Amino acid sequence: MSKKILMEGNEAIAEAAIRADCKCYFGYPITPQSELPAYLSKHLPEKGGVFLQAESEVAAINMVYGAGGSGVRVMTSSSSPGISLKQEGISYLVGAEVPCVIVNIMRGGPGLGNIAPSQSDYFQATKGGGHGDYKMIVLAPSSVQEAADLTVDAFDLADKYRNPVMILGDGMLGQMMEPVEFKKSSKNNLKRKTWATTGAKGRKPNVINSLYLQPTELEKVNKKLQKKFKSMEKEVRYEKFYMEDAEIAIIAYGTVARIVKTSIEYARKEGIKAGLIRPITLYPFPRKVIEDAANKINSFLVVELSAGQMVEDVKLAVNGKKDVYFYGKLGGVVPSPIEIYEKIKEIALSSRKK
Amino acid sequence: MKKVFGKPKALQETPTHYCPGCGHGIIHRLIAEVIDEFGIREKTIGVCPVGCAVFAYKYFNVDMLEAAHGRAPAVATGVKRAWPDRIVFSYQGDGDLAAIGTAEIVHAACRGENITVIFVNNAIYGMTGGQMAPTTLIGQKTETTPFGRNSKIHGYPIKMCEMLSVLDGTAFISRVSVNKPANVIKAKKAIKKAFEMQIKGKGFSMVEVLSQCPTNWGLKPIEALKWVDEKMIPVFPLKDFKVKEG
Numbered sequence: 165m166s167k168k169i170l171m172e173g174n175e176a177i178a179e180a181a182i183r184a185d186c187k188c189y190f191g192y193p194i195t196p197q198s199e200l201p202a203y204l205s206k207h208l209p210e211k212g213g214v215f216l217q218a219e220s221e222v223a224a225i226n227m228v229y230g231a232g233g234s235g236v237r238v239m240t241s242s243s244s245p246g247i248s249l250k251q252e253g254i255s256y257l258v259g260a261e262v263p264c265v266i267v268n269i270m271r272g273g274p275g276l277g278n279i280a281p282s283q284s285d286y287f288q289a290t291k292g293g294g295h296g297d298y299k300m301i302v303l304a305p306s307s308v309q310e311a312a313d314l315t316v317d318a319f320d321l322a323d324k325y326r327n328p329v330m331i332l333g334d335g336m337l338g339q340m341m342e343p344v345e346f347k348k349s350s351k352n353n354l355k356r357k358t359w360a361t362t363g364a365k366g367r368k369p370n371v372i373n374s375l376y377l378q379p380t381e382l383e384k385v386n387k388k389l390q391k392k393f394k395s396m397e398k399e400v401r402y403e404k405f406y407m408e409d410a411e412i413a414i415i416a417y418g419t420v421a422r423i424v425k426t427s428i429e430y431a432r433k434e435g436i437k438a439g440l441i442r443p444i445t446l447y448p449f450p451r452k453v454i455e456d457a458a459n460k461i462n463s464f465l466v467v468e469l470s471a472g473q474m475v476e477d478v479k480l481a482v483n484g485k486k487d488v489y490f491y492g493k494l495g496g497v498v499p500s501p502i503e504i505y506e507k508i509k510e511i512a513l514s515s516r517k518k
Numbered sequence: 519m520k521k522v523f524g525k526p527k528a529l530q531e532t533p534t535h536y537c538p539g540c541g542h543g544i545i546h547r548l549i550a551e552v553i554d555e556f557g558i559r560e561k562t563i564g565v566c567p568v569g570c571a572v573f574a575y576k577y578f579n580v581d582m583l584e585a586a587h588g589r590a591p592a593v594a595t596g597v598k599r600a601w602p603d604r605i606v607f608s609y610q611g612d613g614d615l616a617a618i619g620t621a622e623i624v625h626a627a628c629r630g631e632n633i634t635v636i637f638v639n640n641a642i643y644g645m646t647g648g649q650m651a652p653t654t655l656i657g658q659k660t661e662t663t664p665f666g667r668n669s670k671i672h673g674y675p676i677k678m679c680e681m682l683s684v685l686d687g688t689a690f691i692s693r694v695s696v697n698k699p700a701n702v703i704k705a706k707k708a709i710k711k712a713f714e715m716q717i718k719g720k721g722f723s724m725v726e727v728l729s730q731c732p733t734n735w736g737l738k739p740i741e742a743l744k745w746v747d748e749k750m751i752p753v754f755p756l757k758d759f760k761v762k763e764g
Contacts, residue, residue: 219624226585227592230594230595230596234597234600236601238596260583361581361583362563362601363561363563363601371581
């Protein structure tokens with residue numbers, strides 16, 4: 165299929181997973197991502213794969229551990245409260261270096277919150293989430309096409325680093341329909357997974373484990389993991405929009421970045437030189453490009469569907485060189501392009517006064 | 519000289535970390551003997567629990583995964599669904615299987631996952647130092663029931679074989695003990711039957727093994743063997759609860 169078809173974000177991620185040779189899917193229904201497992205329940209078995217609706221998110225992530233530890237490509241998906249339940253399992257997956265893909269189609273929180281789009285799981289996704297010192301690559305698509313492309317990349321990156329990879333979208337991305345073309349595909353390479361528990365045929369037994377009782381031994385394991393997380397930094401991805409002559413840089417990711425693009429068009433019409441840096445990888449965070457921009461432009465505006473989470477990483481990158489403003493929406497409320505434009509205008513006027 | 523007895527191939531050469539008089543060593547050996555007898559060592563994948571048997575992967579000479587506390591049936595499900603032709607077993611204690619992991623064991627059984635579960639019930643938490651287990655007997659003193667388990671406060675011991683045997687997905691459910699040679703022979707037979715059920719694709723099989731814990735029961739090893747007979751078996755009767763025919 166190389167022509168464009170109209171598809172929901174959730175379904176596009178599911179179809180891309182099949183094309184990335186995902187062999188097993190384990191999950192538990194939760195809005196606004198339920199179309200993803202529904203699609204796979206129909207189409208994954210057609211391709212010889214396994215779809216299993218688990219008894220809970222906790223069970224699902226541990227099934228992922230079993231299948232991923234045994235070398236097959238495996239995925240789970242959920243939305244914010246369900247992802248919280250998976251955190252124990254994610255920590256074990258990282259600790260035992262089991263590759264897998266985890267999709268979080270974020271909704272409003274805390275607690276049961278609601279089912280509207282949100283970006284309030286940024287900290288949880290990028291700073292660890294579960295117990296122990298760990299990181300995983302976090303990919304933040306802003307369109308259905310990008311969600312499909314990044315899903316295929318997610319499986320490759322998970323295998324490359326023997327680490328879980330998270331796709332972080334929001335309810336809007338999961339639910340909206342857009343034309344999508346499945347350009348990418350990828351295959352699992354079991355031969356390279358010499359560590360997998362597939363049965364100790366003609367070799368010594370393999371063990372998938374994160375238990376190291378001796379502190380000096382666990383220290384070594386942690387140092388090795390930290391080195392790996394550091395090496396993931398070369399996977400950094402971002403998009404620049406109108407940044408060549410920008411005086412104000414807006415930092416936004418996911419679907420919010422698309423709203424911001426419209427706001428920037430409004431600002432440009434009014435002679436305000438606004439531009440956008442859109443992180444595509446949230447971990448690794450595109451620190452360098454923001455650090456470099458801080459030498460040229462006047463001020464930064466971070467726009468998120470949260471009370472201000474990514475803004476902390478932006479401030480670390482800017483390192484006090486310029487003002488960093490924040491505009492956020494809470495509880496599943498999505499800003500209009502005009503609202504963000506008004507904020508851009510306000511910042512532009514105040515920096516001219518200076 | 520003719521060799522008449524040796525270590526099963528499915529066990530590794532490793533010094534034991536289990537306490538004197540503990541039942542785990544016997545149970546490990548029985549599983550290993552069964553694996554050898556079926557000739558399935560190279561296609562068997564085990565899942566370890568959290569608890570005293572957390573290091574089971576250091577003993578078995580097969581591929582193994584260390585699961586989070588209680589999640590072994592879910593991990594085993596993942597392995598078995600990925601590789602249906604492999605033989606997959608989990609090894610779990612009473613805290614792991616019958617307290618924190620009840621959802622996972624019930625639903626693995628309910629789905630009829632074609633896996634084998636070895637459930638070691640010693641009525642106490644061993645590794646954390648002798649706290650009340652879900653299978654602790656009424657009146658039994660533990661670190662967290664210093665005046666004895668009181669049903670009004672702590673509820674009753676959970677009976678997993680009785681619970682799981684009513685589920686349609688279960689093929690073989692049996693409770694055995696390893697407190698004397700005759701019982702060890704019966705335990706081996708049950709473990710062999712459980713693996714056979716999986717090999718034949720019959721569905722979920724579980725063997726609950728009553729095991730002695732002299733250290734945390736505060737008894738001498740010989741007294742502990744008697745305690746299984748006198749106290750545990752009346753509450754946890756030894757028998758086959760379910761044998762799926764055909």
